[in-house]
Amino acid sequence: xxxxxxxxxxxxxxxxxxxxxxxxxxxxxxxxxxxxxxxxxxxxxxxxxxxxxxxxxxxxxxxxxxxxxxxxxxxxxxxxxxxxxxxxxxxxxxxxxxxxxxxxxxxxxxxxxxxxxxxxxxxxxxxxxxxxxxxxxxxxxxxxxxxxxxxxxxxxxxxxxxxxxxxxxxxxxxxxxxxxxxxxxxxxxxxxxxxxxxxxxxxxxxxxxxxxxxxxxxxxxxxxxxxxxxxxxxxxxxxxxxxxxxxxxxxxxxxxxxxxxxxxxxxxxxxxxxxxxx
Amino acid sequence: xxxxxxxxxxxxxxxxxxxxxxxxxxxxxxxxxxxxxxxxxxxxxxxxxxxxxxxxxxxxxxxxxxxxxxxxxxxxxxxxxxxxxxxxxxxxxxxxxxxxxxxxxxxxxxxxxxxxxxxxxxxxxxxxxxxxxxxxxxxxxxxxxxxxxxxxxxxxxxxxxxxxxxxxxxxxxxxxxxxxxxxxxxxxxxxxxxxxxxxxxxxxxxxxxxxxxxxxxxxxxxxxxxxxxxxxxxxxxxxxxxxxxxxxxxxxxxxxxxxxxxxxxxxxxxxxxxxxxxxxxxxxxxxxxxxxxxxxxxxxxxxxxxxxxxxxxxxxxxx
Numbered sequence: 001x002x003x004x005x006x007x008x009x010x011x012x013x014x015x016x017x018x019x020x021x022x023x024x025x026x027x028x029x030x031x032x033x034x035x036x037x038x039x040x041x042x043x044x045x046x047x048x049x050x051x052x053x054x055x056x057x058x059x060x061x062x063x064x065x066x067x068x069x070x071x072x073x074x075x076x077x078x079x080x081x082x083x084x085x086x087x088x089x090x091x092x093x094x095x096x097x098x099x100x101x102x103x104x105x106x107x108x109x110x111x112x113x114x115x116x117x118x119x120x121x122x123x124x125x126x127x128x129x130x131x132x133x134x135x136x137x138x139x140x141x142x143x144x145x146x147x148x149x150x151x152x153x154x155x156x157x158x159x160x161x162x163x164x165x166x167x168x169x170x171x172x173x174x175x176x177x178x179x180x181x182x183x184x185x186x187x188x189x190x191x192x193x194x195x196x197x198x199x200x201x202x203x204x205x206x207x208x209x210x211x212x213x214x215x216x217x218x219x220x221x222x223x224x225x226x227x228x229x230x231x232x233x234x235x236x237x238x239x240x241x242x243x244x245x246x247x248x249x250x251x252x253x254x255x256x257x258x259x260x261x262x263x264x265x266x267x268x269x270x271x272x273x274x275x276x277x278x
Numbered sequence: 279x280x281x282x283x284x285x286x287x288x289x290x291x292x293x294x295x296x297x298x299x300x301x302x303x304x305x306x307x308x309x310x311x312x313x314x315x316x317x318x319x320x321x322x323x324x325x326x327x328x329x330x331x332x333x334x335x336x337x338x339x340x341x342x343x344x345x346x347x348x349x350x351x352x353x354x355x356x357x358x359x360x361x362x363x364x365x366x367x368x369x370x371x372x373x374x375x376x377x378x379x380x381x382x383x384x385x386x387x388x389x390x391x392x393x394x395x396x397x398x399x400x401x402x403x404x405x406x407x408x409x410x411x412x413x414x415x416x417x418x419x420x421x422x423x424x425x426x427x428x429x430x431x432x433x434x435x436x437x438x439x440x441x442x443x444x445x446x447x448x449x450x451x452x453x454x455x456x457x458x459x460x461x462x463x464x465x466x467x468x469x470x471x472x473x474x475x476x477x478x479x480x481x482x483x484x485x486x487x488x489x490x491x492x493x494x495x496x497x498x499x500x501x502x503x504x505x506x507x508x509x510x511x512x513x514x515x516x517x518x519x520x521x522x523x524x525x526x527x528x529x530x531x532x533x534x535x536x537x538x539x540x541x542x543x544x545x546x547x548x549x550x551x552x553x554x555x556x557x558x559x560x561x562x563x564x565x566x567x568x569x570x571x572x573x574x575x576x577x578x579x580x581x582x583x584x585x586x587x588x589x590x591x592x593x594x595x596x597x
Contacts, residue, residue: 009392020377094373095374096375098369100390102339104363104391
């Protein structure tokens with residue numbers, strides 16, 4: 001086998017391990033589904049009335065739920081950042097990482113497994129969330145081709161955010177810290193984009209930020225694809241952002257790994273246990 | 279234990295001038311080491327002596343600051359891949375996946391070793407059998423005892439048939455029975471011809487298992503040799519006899535003609551390197567006439583070794 005097929009083999013093995021983890025400990029996946037579903041119900045049923053009235057042209061005459069669901073799909077992808085960072089950090093602070101690093105396993109296979117597992121998990125979660133969205137009245141006017149594009153953009157965002165969360169999980173000192181560092185991605189960025197309301201309706205400074213941050217082109221291209229509006233160049237902008245996030249994260253990870261090789265993070269047990277006489 | 283020293287024709291580990299420091303703290307200071315093929319080498323020292331750092335360097339996890347090291351002739355720095363394919367590591371922290379079952383843990387390692395599916399299954403079944411884990415193979419390690427976890431850990435290490443195994447404090451935290459089991463496992467590995475670097479805080483453990491021992495103190499090797507050679511350098515086992523009065527102490531000292539006396543505590547320390555026979559001799563020579571108030575047997579421990587070799591007790595060294 002060549003180095004590349006070995007690397008793919010190792011990454012596949014680690015993805016399999018991640019999926020088995022999800023199967024054994026589904027709570028993280030359930031959380032990834034619950035957050036966007038709660039947001040969907042909250043915004044559609046509780047807040048949706050006045051927001052929907054205030055949308056005007058942005059909703060193009062459709063109910064608020066049609067405006068909202070593309071943003072909820074984005075939140076679903078963002079919500080998987082927490083579990084990914086937690087899983088990576090759990091591995092890094094546990095003993096298993098040393099075993100794998102001391103084996104002739106392709107470098108990066110472990111993180112590739114986390115990223116691959118995260119993408120699969122996230123896409124599964126978006127299917128469930130889409131199902132709930134249809135139940136509460138969401139109706140897409142997208143063609144089959146549009147749906148493929150939607151899946152492509154969601155997968156690209158999921159891939160990019162998985163690398164970003166892997167980087168955050170890698171540098172975090174604890175599992176709680178790893179989870180905490182993803183909260184801005186899970187909540188702040190979606191709210192400060194056109195996820196729930198159009199960026200135009202925001203105060204000037206926030207509007208500038210919303211217009212120039214990565215989640216806005218993602219949610220707008222999803223919305224255009226799902227509601228049959230012209231997509232224009234926003235989809236390309238969204239994919240460019242995803243590529244930029246993935247590459248930056250990968251560089252950060254590679255730098256962090258070579259730094260880690262010089263520093264031991266082990267905490268040695270501080271007391272010397274007495275020798276029980278066998 | 280009187281296992282004959284094997285003929286170390288080839289070298290499993292060769293280390294020259296190894297140094298490692300974290301900031302101001304020097305962890306390994308100019309360490310030279312050589313382990314023969316098939317040898318069980320004990321690295322003995324208290325916490326913070328540098329044992330784990332040594333294992334982490336030799337298992338390619340961290341690079342040294344200076345010095346060279348090779349495993350079966352493969353340089354750690356230039357051929358880490360070749361080294362990794364020859365070694366197995368079982369650290370003092372459990373390196374099992376707690377969400378996978380025992381069997382799945384072995385399969386995972388088998389996949390990462392690129393074993394063919396049939397070989398992977400056969401090897402896993404064989405190791406589960408060997409380490410008495412067949413019944414718990416379908417459960418996750420969360421339900422295992424400390425000893426079972428450690429056995430699974432070693433089974434995972436053995437999936438790749440390593441020729442050199444690093445066992446970093448393999449019995450720390452185990453109950454006495456699991457410790458005995460682990461000792462037997464280590465002896466069996468040695469009998470298979472695997473080279474072993476064993477780190478331990480316990481003289482008794484190194485004595486029991488190792489062909490050769492190096493004593494590590496604050497990053498330096500302060501003594502090296504067979505267990506017998508080392509024990510000759512430290513105060514051996516002795517009997518501590520306590521008497522009710524000075525007259526009895528005098529009488530005992532006269533009839534025994536050896537040992538060191540402590541007149542303030544009314545204590546006589548008599549060497550007893552031959553165990554029960556020494557004890558019987560001493561009691562016979564004391565006869566019925568001399569009243570011994572108290573008798574205890576002192577066997578040398580790590581503290582004695584350290585005191586004898588370094589002049590300082592083996593108290594906690596700062597990490």
